[in-house]
Amino acid sequence: MASFAILTDSTSDLSPDLLERYNIDYAPMNYTMGDAEYPALLDWSIHSAKEFYDFMRQGIIIKTTQVPVPVFESKFEQYLKEGLDVLYVSCSSALSGSYATSLNVAKSVMAKYPGRKIRCVDSLISSFGEANLAIVAYEERNKGKDVDEVADYLESIRLTRNQFATVENLEYLKRCGRVSATSAFFGNFFGIHPLIISDKIGQNYAIRKIKGAKNVIPELVEEVKAAVVNPEEQTLYISHADNAEQAIAVRDAIMAEVPFKDSHLGIIGPIVGASVGPGTISIYVIGKEVTVQGGAS
Amino acid sequence: MDGTVLTGEDLYSLFTNGYRNLKQNASIVDALNVFPIPDGDTGKNMSMTWLGGIENVDKEEKSAGKMAKAFSKGTLLSARGNSGVILSQFVRGFSQGIKELDVVTPPDFILAMEKASQKAYSAVAVPTEGTMLTVMRECIENTGVQDADYTEFSPLFTDIIKGMKKSLLNTPNILPCLAEAGVVDSGGAGLLYIFEGMNMALQGHMIEESEMEEDTAETPEEFFTPDSKRRSMRKRHVRYAIVAAASGEGMIEYFKNEGVLAVIDGGQTNNPSAKAFVDAFKSVDADHIIVLPNDGNIILTAKQAAKIFDPEKVHVIETKSMAEGYSAMSMVDYSLPTVDALIHEMTHYLPNVTTGYITTATRDANINGVDVKEGAYVGLTDDILSCDTDITEATLKMFASLPDIDDKQVVTVFYGKGISEEDALSLGDALMEKYPLLEFGYINGKMDVYSYMFAIE
Numbered sequence: 001m002a003s004f005a006i007l008t009d010s011t012s013d014l015s016p017d018l019l020e021r022y023n024i025d026y027a028p029m030n031y032t033m034g035d036a037e038y039p040a041l042l043d044w045s046i047h048s049a050k051e052f053y054d055f056m057r058q059g060i061i062i063k064t065t066q067v068p069v070p071v072f073e074s075k076f077e078q079y080l081k082e083g084l085d086v087l088y089v090s091c092s093s094a095l096s097g098s099y100a101t102s103l104n105v106a107k108s109v110m111a112k113y114p115g116r117k118i119r120c121v122d123s124l125i126s127s128f129g130e131a132n133l134a135i136v137a138y139e140e141r142n143k144g145k146d147v148d149e150v151a152d153y154l155e156s157i158r159l160t161r162n163q164f165a166t167v168e169n170l171e172y173l174k175r176c177g178r179v180s181a182t183s184a185f186f187g188n189f190f191g192i193h194p195l196i197i198s199d200k201i202g203q204n205y206a207i208r209k210i211k212g213a214k215n216v217i218p219e220l221v222e223e224v225k226a227a228v229v230n231p232e233e234q235t236l237y238i239s240h241a242d243n244a245e246q247a248i249a250v251r252d253a254i255m256a257e258v259p260f261k262d263s264h265l266g267i268i269g270p271i272v273g274a275s276v277g278p279g280t281i282s283i284y285v286i287g288k289e290v291t292v293q294g295g296a297s
Numbered sequence: 298m299d300g301t302v303l304t305g306e307d308l309y310s311l312f313t314n315g316y317r318n319l320k321q322n323a324s325i326v327d328a329l330n331v332f333p334i335p336d337g338d339t340g341k342n343m344s345m346t347w348l349g350g351i352e353n354v355d356k357e358e359k360s361a362g363k364m365a366k367a368f369s370k371g372t373l374l375s376a377r378g379n380s381g382v383i384l385s386q387f388v389r390g391f392s393q394g395i396k397e398l399d400v401v402t403p404p405d406f407i408l409a410m411e412k413a414s415q416k417a418y419s420a421v422a423v424p425t426e427g428t429m430l431t432v433m434r435e436c437i438e439n440t441g442v443q444d445a446d447y448t449e450f451s452p453l454f455t456d457i458i459k460g461m462k463k464s465l466l467n468t469p470n471i472l473p474c475l476a477e478a479g480v481v482d483s484g485g486a487g488l489l490y491i492f493e494g495m496n497m498a499l500q501g502h503m504i505e506e507s508e509m510e511e512d513t514a515e516t517p518e519e520f521f522t523p524d525s526k527r528r529s530m531r532k533r534h535v536r537y538a539i540v541a542a543a544s545g546e547g548m549i550e551y552f553k554n555e556g557v558l559a560v561i562d563g564g565q566t567n568n569p570s571a572k573a574f575v576d577a578f579k580s581v582d583a584d585h586i587i588v589l590p591n592d593g594n595i596i597l598t599a600k601q602a603a604k605i606f607d608p609e610k611v612h613v614i615e616t617k618s619m620a621e622g623y624s625a626m627s628m629v630d631y632s633l634p635t636v637d638a639l640i641h642e643m644t645h646y647l648p649n650v651t652t653g654y655i656t657t658a659t660r661d662a663n664i665n666g667v668d669v670k671e672g673a674y675v676g677l678t679d680d681i682l683s684c685d686t687d688i689t690e691a692t693l694k695m696f697a698s699l700p701d702i703d704d705k706q707v708v709t710v711f712y713g714k715g716i717s718e719e720d721a722l723s724l725g726d727a728l729m730e731k732y733p734l735l736e737f738g739y740i741n742g743k744m745d746v747y748s749y750m751f752a753i754e
Contacts (some may be wrong), residue, residue: 012492026567119431188554188707189626189627189709190627190736190738191627191709191736191738191754192627192628192706208630208642209628210625211627211628211646211754212706212754214706249657264359294632
């Protein structure tokens with residue numbers, strides 16, 4: 001019997017089969033279109049991924065909200081009642097207020113269940129970087145570690161999760177303020193593709209520019225090569241916002257040059273998707289610790 | 298010029314150099330406008346007025362009195378703007394003060410200056426203190442020059458200029474609107490530049506006419522009040538400053554908008570002097586200056602200017618066209634830690650940039666196997682590649698003859714003066730139909746010579 005439950009949230013972009021395979025639950029955030037609010041479900045049972053990204057392509061503004069307090073309360077209580085502790089692996093605190101909210105809710109819920117524990121870990125990343133930490137939690141739990149041991153471990157390794165992403169249109173990131181870069185960086189130029197990393201405080205940081213769509217893949221391969229540590233022991237994770245064709249091309253190019261054990265392709269969920277926009281490709285590898293920090297966003 | 302008296306010819310030299318110094322600094326005077334909008338024209342008005350005087354005289358006139366009279370007449374006729382009218386009245390008073398004299402001594406000059414300021418005051422219905430009028434008056438009244446015993450002009454001019462400066466710097470204390478704007482009076486500043494120029498002539502330093510072409514000098518710190526907002530806006534220390542040469546109104550504006558701190562207007566022929574570059578370098582306060590000459594013919598000029606100014610600090614990126622300059626700018630990232638890293642980013646993709654132009658042939662010719670007809674549209678890169686009476690055809694043919702067009706990804710279309718956005722977009726449509734994999738962007742470059750310029754990357 002597991003000693004603690006593993007909980008993440010909608011920005012982990014974990015597909016239903018991965019959630020099931022690694023016995024991970026998630027607390028949904030919400031997205032709104034006009035007046036309608038929907039829970040950001042990772043099984044795409046409300047809007048399909050294609051529908052969702054087509055809405056964005058048509059210019060429909062999608063806004064997102066953090067995990068609501070009652071959702072945290074019911075998830076936490078559900079496990080504590082069962083006699084389990086809870087490990088919550090959150091979206092980067094630089095991207096969502098969910099982590100901050102979870103700390104407060106955890107405190108009040110724990111007061112009702114003496115002896116039980118809720119640990120909240122700020123992943124300082126999102127999408128498959130966050131998901132990977134939740135999966136690591138599963139593996140570490142299987143080794144018999146308790147919630148504190150695993151939470152401490154995750155906090156010690158989180159900055160080794162490297163993100164390399166390119167977006168088709170920077171407007172989405174700019175609009176929701178979820179990217180760090182000076183306005184001079186963007187400028188009014190054509191054919192420029194920014195390379196976006198998750199920096200050491202968990203911000204999306206446009207670290208450099210790639211000119212010309214054809215140069216994007218070779219540059220991504222170079223970035224992965226430079227950052228990765230022990231690729232033969234890890235899975236290459238790539239998530240995309242309704243851009244499977246390019247994601248496959250990126251995967252094939254990386255796999256041809258870097259000896260990853262295997263690879264996993266997935267869809268960027270509605271919350272991350274709403275802030276990066278359709279067409280985004282995001283790569284996650286375990287590698288050197290991230291030391292870069294972008295300027296104020 | 299012996300320095301003890303001024304003849305008619307001496308006055309001519311003084312007037313001329315006064316004009317040149319004012320002209321050179323006219324934009325500074327313009328910038329001292331009270332309203333924070335770019336409509337200041339005091340410097341221009343004063344220099345036009347003064348020039349009218351110079352153009353009206355016989356430069357070989359020996360008599361100082363006759364020289365001044367003719368000069369005065371010229372300024373009265375060419376006076377423009379309030380500042381010009383006041384200045385022309387000042388000159389009128391001065392010329393009346395010496396009208397009987399063939400040579401002028403320092404005491405004569407002082408008396409004429411007093412007459413000059415009285416005349417200037419009388420030109421205005423309600424004289425306002427804190428303006429150039431105050432400067433005209435105080436430079437004599439408050440300096441005690443009337444009581445001193447000058448035998449030479451040089452110390453007299455030194456004292457007059459000192460007095461003018463003091464009076465000028467005090468104008469914001471007299472006139473609230475100047476204090477509010479954080480500037481000194483622009484007309485007073487113009488007058489100071491005239492007198493400084495005259496003093497230079499007295500010392501034997503005539504400003505070369507060729508040195509006057511550029512007017513990029515920076516406003517002296519002291520022309521702003523200590524708490525002036527403009528002081529801080531004026532010049533900010535930066536790690537990297539980019540200086541570029543460009544021609545065409547739209548291109549100049551574009552480079553400015555994209556963060557080029559000093560754009561040198563190369564004019565229609567895009568051929569600025571080394572001095573223009575040096576002046577541009579002086580106008581920025583940066584650890585490193587990166588220069589984009591943007592024309593194959595001015596790379597050497599830029600390099601020479603860099604050598605003169607500070608070869609350690611100035612780095613020339615050899616952009617051979619504005620399209621290359623655009624490409625280099627598109628890769629700028631000021632957060633890079635070293636200038637070498639920044640230059641690496643800016644130059645990384647440059648070898649891949651092809652610059653294409655569409656212009657009109659000025660004569661019939663057969664070049665590079667292309668039959669060129671006068672008046673027809675010519676497409677060219679380094680060579681003439683196409684010619685057609687139809688602009689779209691000329692463009693399509695040019696693209697078709699680029700050997701590496703299939704490797705290209707992005708085309709930025711800069712359209713020139715006389716080309717509408719609609720024209721540019723429809724030309725782009727024709728290109729897109731032919732090259733569906735290319736990405737197109739459009740910029741209104743308002744170039745004079747070229748209908749179109751293409752950055753093909």
